[in-house]
Amino acid sequence: xxxxxxxxxxxxxxxxxxxxxxxxxxxxxxxxxxxxxxxxxxxxxxxxxxxxxxxxxxxxxxxxxxxxxxxxxxxxxxxxxxxxxxxxxxxxxxxxxxxxxxxxxxxxxxxxxxxxxxxxxxxxxxxxxxxxxxxxxxxxxxxxxxxxxxxxxxxxxxxxxxxxxxxxxxxxxxxxxxxxxxxx
Amino acid sequence: xxxxxxxxxxxxxxxxxxxxxxxxxxxxxxxxxxxxxxxxxxxxxxxxxxxxxxxxxxxxxxxxxxxxxxxxxxxxxxxxxxxxx
Numbered sequence: 001x002x003x004x005x006x007x008x009x010x011x012x013x014x015x016x017x018x019x020x021x022x023x024x025x026x027x028x029x030x031x032x033x034x035x036x037x038x039x040x041x042x043x044x045x046x047x048x049x050x051x052x053x054x055x056x057x058x059x060x061x062x063x064x065x066x067x068x069x070x071x072x073x074x075x076x077x078x079x080x081x082x083x084x085x086x087x088x089x090x091x092x093x094x095x096x097x098x099x100x101x102x103x104x105x106x107x108x109x110x111x112x113x114x115x116x117x118x119x120x121x122x123x124x125x126x127x128x129x130x131x132x133x134x135x136x137x138x139x140x141x142x143x144x145x146x147x148x149x150x151x152x153x154x155x156x157x158x159x160x161x162x163x164x165x166x167x168x169x170x171x172x173x174x175x176x177x178x179x180x181x182x183x184x
Numbered sequence: 185x186x187x188x189x190x191x192x193x194x195x196x197x198x199x200x201x202x203x204x205x206x207x208x209x210x211x212x213x214x215x216x217x218x219x220x221x222x223x224x225x226x227x228x229x230x231x232x233x234x235x236x237x238x239x240x241x242x243x244x245x246x247x248x249x250x251x252x253x254x255x256x257x258x259x260x261x262x263x264x265x266x267x268x269x
Contacts, residue, residue, distance in 0.1 A: 023229055026229055
């Protein structure tokens with residue numbers, strides 16, 4: 001299962017410095033705060049990255065478990081590795097390890113999280129602007145965006161095979177990610 | 185502070201984060217903060233921080249996890265205020 005989260009930074013950065021700190025302390029433990037401080041200087045980016053990683057991981061986990069959870073500290077960022085504008089993180093949730101990849105751009109942070117184990121999951125991503133698409137073009141074919149009985153989005157390839165989809169939006173941006181058929 | 189007063193104050197705190205204005209106008213105890221009011225989940229953290237400041241209370245993670253609806257948020261605030269007395 002795959003999850004993603006998009007944060008539009010101009011909105012996020014409207015929080016005061018004090019609120020950024022309170023927010024970070026509310027959603028992370030001291031060990032995570034040390035990792036984030038070593039990775040990023042700006043406190044708004046630290047709190048935004050922490051939230052984005054945890055929300056994307058939560059979505060991947062929720063898709064599988066169906067459970068609700070509002071305790072961000074139950075999602076533990078164990079390791080962060082920053083390379084240029086990308087951050088890879090290892091995350092622990094409910095005994096499962098997730099790998100999360102985050103893009104940090106001027107206007108947004110976008111994170112994609114998926115469960116580790118076996119071969120590394122391949123995924124596609126699109127930035128969509130304000131309009132939600134009817135489907136995605138892949139392998140020369142248009143796969144229509146549908147919803148399952150629980151209202152969760154999916155891309156159906158045929159009656160036996162579909163890919164799970166995760167959609168996130170904030171401010172003027174929307175992002176959609178999906179895993180390849182059979183590995184979702 | 186009565187439960188009605190808490191709900192009135194809470195309504196003011198959550199208003200800036202609400203995306204479904206129609207559901208907000210018809211606010212009830214069973215109104216779900218995320219599902220009905222379409223509040224962004226990150227803003228739920230902001231609301232908890234705003235509540236702590238406004239009511240001068242400390243909402244721990246366990247209590248915050250139970251705040252799915254307006255009624256639950258009011259009940260938790262009421263309990264915390266009573267414990268202070």
